[in-house]
Amino acid sequence: xxxxxxMRPGELRVVDETKPVLDGENNVLIRMTAAGICGSDVxxxxxxxxxxxxxxxxxxxxxxxxxxxxxxxxxVHKGDRVIVDQVTACGHCYACRKGRxxxxxxxKVRGVHIDGGYRQWIAVxxxxxxxxxxxxSDTDAIMIEPTTIAIQSCSRAELSEEDTLLLxxxxxxxxxxxxxxxxxxxxxxxxDVVEEKLDEALERGARWKxxxxxxxxxxxxxxxxxxxxxxxxxxxxxTKDSLMNALKCTGxxxxxxxxxxxxxxxxxxxxxxxxxxxxxxGSRLQNRKFGEAxxxxxxxxxxxNGAVSHTFKLTDAQKAFDFIDSRDPxxxxxxxxxxxxx
Numbered sequence: 021x022x023x024x025x026x027m028r029p030g031e032l033r034v035v036d037e038t039k040p041v042l043d044g045e046n047n048v049l050i051r052m053t054a055a056g057i058c059g060s061d062v063x064x065x066x067x068x069x070x071x072x073x074x075x076x077x078x079x080x081x082x083x084x085x086x087x088x089x090x091x092x093x094x095x096v097h098k099g100d101r102v103i104v105d106q107v108t109a110c111g112h113c114y115a116c117r118k119g120r121x122x123x124x125x126x127x128k129v130r131g132v133h134i135d136g137g138y139r140q141w142i143a144v145x146x147x148x149x150x151x152x153x154x155x156x157s158d159t160d161a162i163m164i165e166p167t168t169i170a171i172q173s174c175s176r177a178e179l180s181e182e183d184t185l186l187l188x189x190x191x192x193x194x195x196x197x198x199x200x201x202x203x204x205x206x207x208x209x210x211x212d213v214v215e216e217k218l219d220e221a222l223e224r225g226a227r228w229k230x231x232x233x234x235x236x237x238x239x240x241x242x243x244x245x246x247x248x249x250x251x252x253x254x255x256x257x258x259t260k261d262s263l264m265n266a267l268k269c270t271g272x273x274x275x276x277x278x279x280x281x282x283x284x285x286x287x288x289x290x291x292x293x294x295x296x297x298x299x300x301x302g303s304r305l306q307n308r309k310f311g312e313a314x315x316x317x318x319x320x321x322x323x324x325n326g327a328v329s330h331t332f333k334l335t336d337a338q339k340a341f342d343f344i345d346s347r348d349p350x351x352x353x354x355x356x357x358x359x360x361x362x
Contacts, residue, residue: 051085054158080136104144109121156325171306173197176302193256194210218230252276
């Protein structure tokens with residue numbers, strides 16, 4: 021079968037791999053139909069994802085059709101369309117015992133620590149498969165996984181109706197978070213350096229915008245909040261300065277959620293945290309949120325149709341990554357497809 025493997029940072033190869041077979045643990049064989057390219061996949065390709073190991077078949081936004089099931093499998097059947105949970109956990113460490121397997125001490129993520137979905141077939145456990153509703157195509161369904169990340173971040177933020185949210189960054193990640201955040205609160209400030217993205221965010225539920233490239237973020241946030249600051253800030257930009265900006269812009273007793281994976285040093289002022297008694301929280305992956313995301317989709321509370329702006333065949337993955345690196349403004353979400361590979 022064809023697969024895309026990152027051999028080392030900067031080296032992507034389309035390789036021939038052995039088709040997986042079922043065993044006692046991985047008891048569902050899926051023929052892949054679509055896989056998303058996430059910012060973390062780009063980070064693995066460029067060597068900036070601190071969690072990744074090499075060489076690695078990447079891809080964790082993975083959708084396909086059940087081709088074969090093992091003995092005793094009842095949750096899915098041959099021909100079912102499914103999306104796969106990317107998290108694997110040990111089930112017995114401190115984090116798992118606390119109900120947080122997404123930060124398991126022995127965490128393995130498909131496409132990061134173990135091989136993922138940029139291949140024609142993948143074998144996974146039955147309980148990692150979630151049935152897709154008929155209302156969404158395979159290609160658009162890759163956006164369910166980013167939606168689970170957004171649900172997790174809003175859960176970690178304990179976002180509620182009384183909050184004023186500052187969302188820093190409204191790219192692919194920030195846009196997914198906005199879809200979920202607007203279900204919880206109405207007062208949302210979006211901040212970015214791209215005016216077009218800010219305008220789109222206003223159309224999709226944000227109340228105020230700040231163009232960080234030409235406006236003072238802290239001053240504008242205080243203007244919009246009668247001087248208090250945001251009660252919740254989610255950093256979906258994850259740049260060198262965004263965490264400190266988030267701390268400054270968040271009011272007393274507020275929560276700051278960071279989602280970045282950079283290992284580069286960043287300046288943080290202890291006084292701004294302690295004096296306002298801020299809660300600073302990380303949000304990683306998702307904690308069994310696929311079912312919730314699919315229910316939101318089925319109920320019409322979120323719409324993921326049309327979210328993918330470009331598609332490439334799996335075997336054209338290098339072209340897809342090169343296109344992402346071009347920073348073409350038309351890019352919203354890119355999916356890899358698996359037709360006509362044999």
